[in-house]
Every structure is written in structure tokens, then in C-alpha cells.
Amino acid sequence: MNRSAITSANRRGLRDWLVDTGFFLFAAVFGVLTAAERLGASSLAGPQWLFNLDQIIGVLGCVALWLRRRRPVELALVLIVLSAFSEMVAGAMLVALFTVAVRRPPRTTVVVFVLSLLAGVAYAMLRPDPDESPLLLFLLGVAIQSAVVGWGLFIHHRRRLVLSLYDRAARAETEAHLRAEQAQHHAREAIAREMHDVLGHRLSLLSVHAGALEYHPGASAEDIARSAKVIRESAHQALQDLREVIGVLRAPVGELPQPTFADVHQLVAESSRAGMRVDLREEVAGTVTDQVGRTAYRIVQEGLTNARKHAPGAEVRVQVAGAPERGLTIEVCNAAPAVSPTSDARSGQGLVGLAERVALADGRLEHGPTAAGGWRLWSWLPWPP
Structure with missing residues (x-):
């Protein structure tokens, strides 16, 4: 003090x-x-x-x-x-x-x-x-002094109780402030992870087709028009995805549209239209829940994005299998790259964010190179009945 x-x-x-x-x-x-x-x-x-x-x-x-x-x-x-x-x-x-x-x-x-x-x-x-009797006077004094001391002790304990309540309220306010800061930090991490997952996929498509136009100036008008159409559609979709992600800052919780397991087919189709050779194999028994399906979608999205960036021209195999109580297994495996990756294909934080997302879902994630020179991304997610 x-x-x-x-x-x-x-x-x-x-x-x-x-x-x-x-x-x-x-x-x-x-x-x-x-x-x-x-x-x-x-x-x-x-x-x-x-x-x-x-x-x-x-x-x-x-x-x-x-x-x-x-x-x-x-x-x-x-x-x-x-x-x-x-x-x-x-x-x-x-x-x-x-x-x-x-x-x-x-x-x-x-x-x-x-x-x-x-x-x-x-x-x-x-x-x-x-x-007067000395004993009577003494007992009267004891009664008066006991009453005074008892009253003082009552006020003492009451003051301590009030101070403890004030202290508890101050601690509760401090803890609420810390929880608010942690919530803001988690929200920022979620938004950053969402922007990486959503925009990374779209921008990688733009990079592939823009690079094709740059390195093949003598392409036919039909190829140029097809690539320009894909670039325009991907840019438009990227803007739409960006608006949806930033909408988290304004919309109440739960109003942001999230992908589901059914959107994996559309994700693979977009990559195929962009020129990737993607083979999707699905062996799923039952209806995948929204939470598990959303995580599975992000795993496939990250695997296709990394394959497009680091293994251009390589064939990619996406395999999804599972059932309730047994869990859902997702594997994205690409062969060795047919051409060298571009200079901007640097390693980012996608796999780090994906590991956090899988950990939140109580799942497992493995990734690493294969013996044939490719790359394998594997994950298991719990699927409650």
C-alpha cells in the first residue's frame, strides 16, 4: 500500500x-x-x-x-x-x-x-x-463487558464477511475479464483457421490456372477461355467465402453456414475441373453427423490444397470409410509431383491448424512422405452412434 x-x-x-x-x-x-x-x-x-x-x-x-x-x-x-x-x-x-x-x-x-x-x-x-454485594457488582460488570465485546465481535466478523464478498466480486470480475480475453483469442484463432481453410483452397486454384496461362502463352483460345472461366469462378467463390468467414464477427453464434460431409463431392469436383486428377472412394455406412462431416471436409480440403501446391500434376486419391461407433477414416494421398512446385509453394500453418481441429474433435491425425515420393494425410474421427 x-x-x-x-x-x-x-x-x-x-x-x-x-x-x-x-x-x-x-x-x-x-x-x-x-x-x-x-x-x-x-x-x-x-x-x-x-x-x-x-x-x-x-x-x-x-x-x-x-x-x-x-x-x-x-x-x-x-x-x-x-x-x-x-x-x-x-x-x-x-x-x-x-x-x-x-x-x-x-x-x-x-x-x-x-x-x-x-x-x-x-x-x-x-x-x-x-x-451493594461485591459479587453482584462483579457479575453486572461481566454481563456489560460481555455484551460490549460480543457486539464488537459481531461487527468484526460482519466487516470481514463484507470484505470477503468485495474481494470475491473483484476476483470474479477479473476472471470474467480473463475469460473474455481467452474467448476473443480463441475466436481469432478460429477465424484465422477458417480463413486459411476456405481461402487457401480457392486461391490455390487461381494460382494453378494463372500459372498455366503464364507458362503456356501459345495455348488455344478454347483453353484460355476455359482457364479464364475457372479463374473468374474461383475468384467469385473466394469473395463469397471471405464474406461468410468475416460474417462471424457480426452474426450470432451458429448463423455462419458450415460445410457438411455431402460437400466433399463438390470439393472434389471443383478440383477435377481445375485440372487435378482426383479419385474419390467412399465407403460410408450411415449418415455422418454435422460436426464429424465438417471436420472431414476440412481434412479433404487441406489435403487437396497441399497436393495442388506441392505436387502439381500428381494423381490424388481420396478415400473415406467408416460407420457409427467404428469411426470415420479419411486418407488423402498423392503421388510424386509430375513437375517441380512453383516458388510460392511454401509450407504454411495449414497442417498445424488442422491438427488443432482434429484434436478438438478427439480424433487422430498423421501426415508424412510416402516411400514412392508422394505425401499421405491420414485421420481418424470418432463417430458417435
């Missing part, structure tokens, strides 16, 4: 001044009533000088209460010692007991309370009242 925080904590507010004034008046009135009772009695309990000293001690005890917030235990101990022979300081002593119970740990409060009881025994022995 810095110096300004300590200064603001020790500074009394209006409520503190009112409370301190009230306690001071309580102690003063207690002393005045005690003095009036002594003056109204048939005889003073002790010599006149002791009565005068008692009044002086009572006034000093009331004045000392303005220090109760800074040193409550020390003040309580001094007033307890004085209360062993001074009756008019009892009001100030009760206020000090209450302050210790409110501001200090219960263990300290118990010790101070026991000392106050011993002071009560000492007062009953040193200054007995001829008109």
Missing part, C-alpha cells in the same frame, strides 16, 4: 467523526452519572481526594478515546489498569474494549477481555461498595 493510500485510510470522514463523538459523549455521560450517584449517596466510598482523582482519571480517559483508532490495544490496556481502582473511567474502558473487538483479531480480543475481568475482580476487592 502506498503512502497516499495509507493517508486516505487514516483520515477520518464525517461518519468517523460522528461515531467518535458519540463514543466520547457516551463515556463522558457514564462518568457524570457515576459521579452524581456518588455525590447523592450518604457517604463517598473513600476519601475526597480519591473521588477527585477518580474524576480526573475519568476525564483523561474520555479524552484518550480520540486515539482509539490508532492504538486500540494499548489504550484498552491502560484503561483496564485504571479501571481496577477508578470507577468513572469504566465508560471509556467499555468503548476501548469495543474498539479492540472490532479492529483486532478475536484472539487479541479474548486476551484483553480476560484482563478486563481481572480488573473487575481487583476493583471489587480494592473499592467495595458498602451498599
Whole structure:
């Protein structure tokens, strides 16, 4: 805690001044009533000088209460010692007991309370009242002191409860903020992964056909027109996919259209129209769920995109097989590239993102080169019944 925080904590507010004034008046009135009772009695309990000293001690005890917030235990101990022979300081002593119970740990409060009881025994022995039973006066003092300490302990525990609730609310707010940041981070990762999966496939088609036009300037008009049509359709579809992905930032959860397992045939058909030799073999028994089908679609999409980028002209085999409870197996395998890959065919983060996607689905993913010089991408996904 810095110096300004300590200064603001020790500074009394209006409520503190009112409370301190009230306690001071309580102690003063207690002393005045005690003095009036002594003056109204048939005889003073002790010599006149002791009565005068008692009044002086009572006034000093009331004045000392303005220090109760800074040193409550020390003040309580001094007033307890004085209360062993001074009756008019009892009001100030009760206020000090209450302050210790409110501001200090219960263990300290118990010790101070026991000392106050011993002071009560000492007062009953040193200054007995001829008109009252010492035992009765002692029990009355015990009852009053117990009530004051009990009230102070109640306020102490209530304050601790309020502080714990404030602390719990602050921690909950901090945790909510951290969860919001994590959710934003996960959302950004999901959007980045989705943009890579969707746009990588489309842009690779554009790259293949644009490269064909660049390296075959003498192609026939029919070939040029066919390639230009594919480029135009792929660019248009890429823009559509980009709008759908960015729509995640505006649309509520669940409104973004997602591919299904049935779209795998369309994905293979697009690659075939782009000039790839793709052989799709499907042995699926049953209807694939949306979540499993979406993950399977992304696996095939990533495999075709990588084959198009890193193995141009190579034949690609896509095999999908499975059944409920047995799981769904997806394999995308391409032969050795017929021509050298282009210079822009660098390794990206597609397989990393795909591994995360498969891990979220509790599946397995394997990939690596084959003995024939090609590349194999294999995955297994759980398929609940």
C-alpha cells in the first residue's frame, strides 16, 4: 500500500467523526452519572481526594478515546489498569474494549477481555461498595463487558464477511475479464483457421490456372477461355467465402453456414475441373453427423490444397470409410509431383491448424512422405452412434 493510500485510510470522514463523538459523549455521560450517584449517596466510598482523582482519571480517559483508532490495544490496556481502582473511567474502558473487538483479531480480543475481568475482580476487592454485594457488582460488570465485546465481535466478523464478498466480486470480475480475453483469442484463432481453410483452397486454384496461362502463352483460345472461366469462378467463390468467414464477427453464434460431409463431392469436383486428377472412394455406412462431416471436409480440403501446391500434376486419391461407433477414416494421398512446385509453394500453418481441429474433435491425425515420393494425410474421427 502506498503512502497516499495509507493517508486516505487514516483520515477520518464525517461518519468517523460522528461515531467518535458519540463514543466520547457516551463515556463522558457514564462518568457524570457515576459521579452524581456518588455525590447523592450518604457517604463517598473513600476519601475526597480519591473521588477527585477518580474524576480526573475519568476525564483523561474520555479524552484518550480520540486515539482509539490508532492504538486500540494499548489504550484498552491502560484503561483496564485504571479501571481496577477508578470507577468513572469504566465508560471509556467499555468503548476501548469495543474498539479492540472490532479492529483486532478475536484472539487479541479474548486476551484483553480476560484482563478486563481481572480488573473487575481487583476493583471489587480494592473499592467495595458498602451498599451493594461485591459479587453482584462483579457479575453486572461481566454481563456489560460481555455484551460490549460480543457486539464488537459481531461487527468484526460482519466487516470481514463484507470484505470477503468485495474481494470475491473483484476476483470474479477479473476472471470474467480473463475469460473474455481467452474467448476473443480463441475466436481469432478460429477465424484465422477458417480463413486459411476456405481461402487457401480457392486461391490455390487461381494460382494453378494463372500459372498455366503464364507458362503456356501459345495455348488455344478454347483453353484460355476455359482457364479464364475457372479463374473468374474461383475468384467469385473466394469473395463469397471471405464474406461468410468475416460474417462471424457480426452474426450470432451458429448463423455462419458450415460445410457438411455431402460437400466433399463438390470439393472434389471443383478440383477435377481445375485440372487435378482426383479419385474419390467412399465407403460410408450411415449418415455422418454435422460436426464429424465438417471436420472431414476440412481434412479433404487441406489435403487437396497441399497436393495442388506441392505436387502439381500428381494423381490424388481420396478415400473415406467408416460407420457409427467404428469411426470415420479419411486418407488423402498423392503421388510424386509430375513437375517441380512453383516458388510460392511454401509450407504454411495449414497442417498445424488442422491438427488443432482434429484434436478438438478427439480424433487422430498423421501426415508424412510416402516411400514412392508422394505425401499421405491420414485421420481418424470418432463417430458417435
